[in-house]
Amino acid sequence: MAKTKKIDEEQLSGKPPPLPVGQRLLENGCITQAQLDETLDECKRNDQEAYLIGHLLVEKGLITQSELLNCLFQQFTMERVAYQLESNVPAKIRFKGVEKSFDGRLVLDGLEMEIPAHKITAVIGISGGGKSVTLKHMVGLVKPDKGEVWVDDNNLAEISDKQLNTIRKRFSLLFQGGALFDSLNVYDNVAFPLKETTNLDAAEIHSRVTKALRNVNLSGIEKKFPDELSGGMQKRVALARALVIRPDIILLDEPTAGLDPIIEKAIHYLICDTFMRTRYTMVIISHAVPAIFDWCHHVIVLHQGKVRASGPSMDIKNSKDPVIRQFIKGELDGPIKFV
Numbered sequence: 001m002a003k004t005k006k007i008d009e010e011q012l013s014g015k016p017p018p019l020p021v022g023q024r025l026l027e028n029g030c031i032t033q034a035q036l037d038e039t040l041d042e043c044k045r046n047d048q049e050a051y052l053i054g055h056l057l058v059e060k061g062l063i064t065q066s067e068l069l070n071c072l073f074q075q076f077t078m079e080r081v082a083y084q085l086e087s088n089v090p091a092k093i094r095f096k097g098v099e100k101s102f103d104g105r106l107v108l109d110g111l112e113m114e115i116p117a118h119k120i121t122a123v124i125g126i127s128g129g130g131k132s133v134t135l136k137h138m139v140g141l142v143k144p145d146k147g148e149v150w151v152d153d154n155n156l157a158e159i160s161d162k163q164l165n166t167i168r169k170r171f172s173l174l175f176q177g178g179a180l181f182d183s184l185n186v187y188d189n190v191a192f193p194l195k196e197t198t199n200l201d202a203a204e205i206h207s208r209v210t211k212a213l214r215n216v217n218l219s220g221i222e223k224k225f226p227d228e229l230s231g232g233m234q235k236r237v238a239l240a241r242a243l244v245i246r247p248d249i250i251l252l253d254e255p256t257a258g259l260d261p262i263i264e265k266a267i268h269y270l271i272c273d274t275f276m277r278t279r280y281t282m283v284i285i286s287h288a289v290p291a292i293f294d295w296c297h298h299v300i301v302l303h304q305g306k307v308r309a310s311g312p313s314m315d316i317k318n319s320k321d322p323v324i325r326q327f328i329k330g331e332l333d334g335p336i337k338f339v
């Protein structure tokens with residue numbers, strides 16, 4: 001299957017998708033070749049990433065936001081199809097028989113799990129099922145009672161504190177709640193991880209913060225404080241802060257919790273857009289079922305402290321497992337008991 005192999009190699013190399021956004025918009029008849037060429041030139045003149053051409057085209061009024069979103073969605077759907085055909089990619093993070101109890105209650109019951117490298121993985125499961133605890137294991141914030149957590153070739157339990165700190169710097173975390181610092185304005189919130197973890201000078205920090213905010217479509221709000229922003233804007237600032245350090249792995253814990261469906265879609269779009277540009281390994285804990293299936297390559301279903309299913313999102317979405325079906329449909333009757 002030469003075709004599958006080629007896609008696989010492209011995916012493993014972590015390169016941007018074969019068809020750039022501008023080309024796809026052209027193919028879809030959203031813009032003309034002349035508009036594409038002119039806008040690409042403009043990107044070059046302004047020293048902007050060519051990938052951001054979509055944003056520029058929206059700014060210029062040549063395409064609508066939904067045309068851009070649909071275009072990204074098409075690109076990503078192609079990736080998901082390719083991943084469904086060939087999902088055998090190396091793991092970035094591995095859980096081997098991880099057990100964890102709190103106050104005598106078993107939360108993780110011998111968890112065996114692999115997070116594929118350079119893909120978006122969604123972790124789903126009922127509330128209180130141990131999703132956040134699982135995420136905290138990945139950065140060594142919570143340690144297993146039994147079993148091992150590996151990041152690439154590192155067993156987190158066996159490395160020194162110094163090595164663990166180095167590995168942690170490769171992660172970016174958006175905690176559940178995504179709290180911003182209330183006493184800091186947007187600029188200082190986003191700049192915070194750069195000041196903490198890098199030696200960049202003020203000019204470079206300014207440039208990175210400005211770009212990070214532009215990438216989440218929030219230019220010009222640098223001086224505002226968190227309580228002056230809507231819930232959706234706060235989440236986007238938190239996302240900009242998570243992305244500003246250019247990590248290797250991004251962990252997002254319920255990035256759309258408490259948001260309305262339009263903002264939820266916008267956040268999913270932004271996460272996917274960021275992925276297409278950067279190819280980071282991403283793990284998203286999400287309650288946004290079934291919407292999240294469209295925005296990730298891989299889904300892991302946690303149930304009763306174990307992995308109930310793990311595979312390409314398209315396969316899990318069509319799973320016949322009654323537990324998974326009940327969860328996807330949100331039905332009260334079924335194998336999952338609440339009382």
Ligand SMILES: Nc1ncnc2c1ncn2[C@@H]1O[C@H](COP(=O)(O)OP(=O)(O)O)[C@@H](O)[C@H]1O
Nearest residue numbers: 102103107125126127128129130131132133134
């Ligand atoms: N630090 C902690 N101390 C005691 N119990 C905890 C701690 N962290 C999580 N738990 C418990 O572990 C279970 C799983 O929590 P969590 O991972 O937050 O669930 P969710 O799947 O909703 O993210 C819950 O019963 C929670 O109360």
Ligand SMILES: [Mg+2]
Nearest residue numbers: 131132133176
């Ligand atoms: Mg949680």
